[in-house]
Amino acid sequence: MDKIKIGIPRGLFYYYDGYFLKNFFEYLNFEVVVSPETNRIIIDEGMKYANDEMCLSLKVFLGHIAYLQDKCDYLLIMRIDNYGKYNQTCTNFLSLYDLVTNLFTIPTLDINIEYTNKENMYIGLKKICQKFNISNSKIKNAYDSALIKNKKHNKNLITINKNKLNxxxxxxxxxxxxxxxxxxxxxxxxxxxxxxxxxxxxxxxxxxxxxxxxxxxxxxxxxxxxxxxxxxxxxxxxxxxxxxxxxxxxxxxxxxxxxxxxxxxxxxxxxxxxxxxxxxxxxxxxxxxxxxxxxxxxxx
Amino acid sequence: MNGYLGVDIGSISTKGVIIDENNKILVSEYIWTEGNPTEAVTKLIEILKSKLPNDLKIKGIGTTGSARKLIGLLLDANVVKNEITAHAIGTLSKYPNTKTILEIGGQDSKIILIEDGIIIDYAMNTLCAAGTGSFLSSQAKRLGIEVEDFGNYALKSKNPVKIAARCTVFAESDLVHKAQVGYLKEDIIAGLCRAVVLNYLNNVGKGKKIKGPIVFQGGVSKNKGVLKYFEETLNEKITVDKDSHLMGALGVAILSKNNKKDTIYNLNIKNIEFKTKGLECNGCANNCEILKIYKNKDLIDVWGSKCGKTFK
Missing domain, CATH: 3.40.50.11890 (Rossmann fold)
Known part of the structure; x- marks a missing residue:
């Protein structure tokens, strides 16, 4: 059987959680399709879907979605509301899920991050996996494995950044x-x-x-x-x-x-x-x- | 005798000076760019050459202004420098005590703060050209007078009208409205000059400590009305050099002097065919806008490619 393809747009939340999410779903035997680096066509496509008052980064993001819409089975979207009471994100991150489901017809998988409502990454991923009948222990393993890789990845970036100071x-x-x-x-x-x-x-x-x-x-x-x-x-x-x-x-x-x-x-x-x-x-x-x-x- | 050529190619005008070893301006010229920098520079060089003393050898060429890269290539310049550095160096060579430089050009306006001869801070207008020379000249055309006469009109006014200073589009609709209800032309022009000053101080000069001695330069500094409102608003005496429009060219000529190599330039560019050709590369999804530059039908440079692909 062909693997199920999950598309992750290379924009906004990708640059915080994309690496982690890719590893998580690959561990569970999904095929993860990440859109390519932003190019002219992606920006122009994004402009077509965007409202003129949206920020350039959101326009770019919509271009990535447009790119992915016929290249995967599901589109992964994070809706990020807050990481605690005084740790909120901007309205873009808040509206992403609704925006995408209204503008595009492709099925989505969504993760809701809302710490004030006890919604975090793990719970979000669990909800997605239950749709595919994946056992809790498998989810846990995939989560831990992706987390370890992610920590290593971040540590590396932090070290490179620090070394530049010397x-x-x-x-x-x-x-x-x-x-x-x-x-x-x-x-x-x-x-x-x-x-x-x-x-x-x-x-x-x-x-x-x-x-x-x-x-x-x-x-x-x-x-x-x-x-x-x-x-x-x-x-x-x-x-x-x-x-x-x-x-x-x-x-x-x-x-x-x-x-x-x-x-x-x-x-x-x-x-x-x-x-x-x-x-x-x-x-x-x-x-x-x-x-x-x-x-x-x-x-x- | 040795000379050094500085060329400042702005959006509206092209300025050129040739200086001697002591930074003294030997000849200078100021012409309109008219949207064609290569043609303007060819014309400029011909005029400068006709004024030159016979025994002068050009040992350095510098370019600045928005077309500095293209013209730098055309003239084979030894220095290509941004306008901010060029202007500051030009002004400091004449007024070493300057603390603040106000500059309004064709589509840029900037403020440069200097302490002990070193630039410590600057600000430039954001990419919007509100309140710059191109705005003034388009309004002059609309009012049916020469932009050079703007200052004299403004000084005649006893009652300048109030015009929104924030944005060119709003300013223009204000202007149309004031004209239609019958305000005098000189009052409208004076209001416009004041709006340019307020717009500059609110946007470019925002949060900057403007200390004297102040020098005002760039094409708009020739406008006596704008100068008057700057002095009134800042409550300081402001110096406008008779060559205030040439400071960028002077600065970059000095930079080329300081950077000289043992080359002698002949300035025979009249017979060089210099062409640029734009195209959109469809090699990948980036669709880069490519600019090919030809000198006598030889391709000498290609700009705009993101991937470094070679073009023939």
Whole structure:
């Protein structure tokens, strides 16, 4: 019998839980289809489905769904509401499931993350697996195995990130959501440009989550956006060891526009604030990055 | 005698200067870009050449402005630099004590803060061109006057009208409305100049400590109305150099002087056929916009490919 194909879109939650989910379902003998890195066609497809007020990252995400709709049996969607009372996500993550089921006809498998309602990853996965008559012990094994792999994977990323702090040359912290940093069209061109100019780019998303969540309270004691807390915590953690900060957000991200503004008033390092929309040309961004680097080099 | 050429190719105008070893401007020229940077530069170089002393050897070329990369290739420049650095260096060579540079160009506006001769901070408008030179010139056309006369009109006004400063689209509908209900042209123009200043200070200058001495430059600095409202709002005397529009070109000429190699440039570009050709590559799902650059029918560079594929 052919394996059942589960599609995971390479966008938004993929950059937090995608690696884990892929391993989990592969362990249980599903075939996991992850959409390719964002490309022009994916963005253009996403635009067709999107409302004009959605942020670029969500538009990209919808493009990935459109890509997957005829390439898998089920589409995996996470609906992330909160990781506790004061750890909420933005409305995009909240609306993903309803948005996708309304826009597309392909069957979905959903995981609801709502800690305040005792809904977590394990329970979500269990609900999915019960549809396929998978025994509890198998689920447990798959979960543990995927968790171990995931920990190793994350640890590796964290070490690489940390090691950059000991390298010679300019060190810049790129503060952005994981789904923007790692996107081929949003963050990657900027990272490539910086690295070609011999800059060590440290990523705000590759730190010990618990540690930086706690550190974030130094700059913002009463913030409740989980992903933004991560961003802020990374600044608090290494601000003394870096030469400058690049804030990157996708237009028109609500939480970022508020939180970045707030943090910019408190930091003591040079920074630039880049907002990416659907632009075909990188020239404007390059001008800003080049002059930012010039200034930092003059200061050193 | 040695000279160094700096070219600043903006969206609206193309500026060129040739300086000597002491950063003194020997010749300069200012022409409209008219959407064709290569043609504008060819024209610019011909004009500069006709003004040059015979014994001058060009030993360095620098380019800046939004077409810096393309023109850098055309002229075989030894320095290609962004506008912020170029402007700061140009201004500092004339006014070493400057603390703040206000700059409004064709589609960019920026603020540069300097301490002890080092740029410490800058801000640039976001990708929207609200309140820049291109906005002013399109409004001038709509009102039926030359953009060069804008300043004189504005100074005549005793009662500038209030115009929304936030966004060009709203500003334009305000302008149309004020004109239709019968406000004087000079009051509308003065209101427009003030809106440019307020828009600049609210967007680009937001949160920045603007300290004197202040230098105002870029094409819009030639507009006396805008200057007047800057001085009024900031309550500081602001310097506008007679060459304020040339600071970027001057800065990049200085950079090319500091970076010189033993090359002598002949500036014979009139007979070089320089062509660009755009195409969409359909090799993969990225559909990159490729720009091929030809010099005398030889392909010399290709831009825009994400994967590094070679083109013939």
């Amino acid at each position: 390298k010679k040359g300019l060190k810049l912290l790129l503060v952005a959501h994981a789904y923007n940093i790692n996107d081929e069209y949003i963050g990657k061109p900027i990272i490539k440009y910086l690295e070609n100019n011999n800059i060590n780019v440290i990523f705000s998303n590759n730190f010990e989550t618990k540690e930086i969540l706690n550190l974030s309270y130094k700059y913002c004691p009463n913030l409740y956006w989980y992903y933004n807390k991560e961003n802020i915590g990374s600044i608090v953690k290494i601000e003394d060891k870096i030469d400058g900060i690049i804030f990157l957000s996708s237009f028109p991200c609500g939480p970022d526009s508020l939180v970045n503004e707030l943090v910019i008033r408190k930091i003591r390092k040079p920074y630039i604030n880049l907002v990416i929309d659907d632009l075909n040309s990188l020239t404007g961004i390059e001008t800003r990055l080049e002059s930012f680097i010039d200034i930092l080099e003059q200061r050193v």
